[in-house]
Amino acid sequence: MSNYKGAKELEVAKQLMHGGLYSAIKSMGQILNSPISLQILPEENLVFKPSNQESHIVKTVLKGEIIGTCYLILTEHEVNIINSTGLPKSVMLDNSENGKAIRTGFITEIDNMISAAVVTELANSLNILLYGDVPSQMKLPNSVVSEYLESEAEVYDTMIHFNAFMQCEKLQIKPLFIWMFQSQLMEKIKEILNPI
């Protein structure tokens, strides 16, 4: 990110991401039938407070003309609240494999819809082809999430990232949404700002 500090491309990238994230909270609010607010974080403020809980991480790899990944990070408690808000009671009480798959799939689908909102904003604004691959979900102890994200940033050769909390006061949840991009995002913006 520091390579682009003060650059016009970074300001445009921030504006596009803000637009996408606002569409994302609208989609999330629609699914949970509750208003969601957005709290965008400066990158240096990304701190995971140690707790006994495990974190659920839903990861989506971007495909197309920009390479990147996004991560929706929720506590076990938040996953339970979201599931009990969005799914019928019969599904919550269903201990069969199908019931478990629906509950897991619900969180993954929320991630799919909110990440698609950001992808759509980027793709339409930059006139590129971009989509998120099928999301994957994992559980990690909260204490190792920062370490995991740092290793992901290295694996994906991340140039720039954006972090935001998606807060729902009504449901008392505050999942974290993280986006990492390689250099193509800034290059595409540069092309638009400086046409040949």
Added chain:
Amino acid sequence: MKKVLVVDDSVYMRTLVREALSSGNYEIVGEAHDGQTAIEMALELKPDFITLDNVLPDMLGLEVLSILKEEQPQLKILMVSAVGQQTIKNKGSQLGASGYIVKPFSALQLIKAADEITQANQPSLSS
């Protein structure tokens, strides 16, 4: 009753689509979680229309659309996707998709989209 094949990698979405369309007088004849299964089931079950997710584990919905429209040009396909970008909608339209609905949607919105697709090009009773 119109016969429907539901294609989505998410069991949650398949359940949602199945329940919505079943309440709208559609018969769900099959569900597929990936592109290859979708193609095989579509050729075997010959549904009236398909709800097709665009991102599947083995291929894009657009590729499934292209293959199926070549095999069964009359087959109606409703693209169901979280991605609302114009380039993908245009590509779907070029390949012969009958409609496109962006997630999240309500049961009523899905039934309306399905009704529009299945009733299109049918002779009007009043004419």
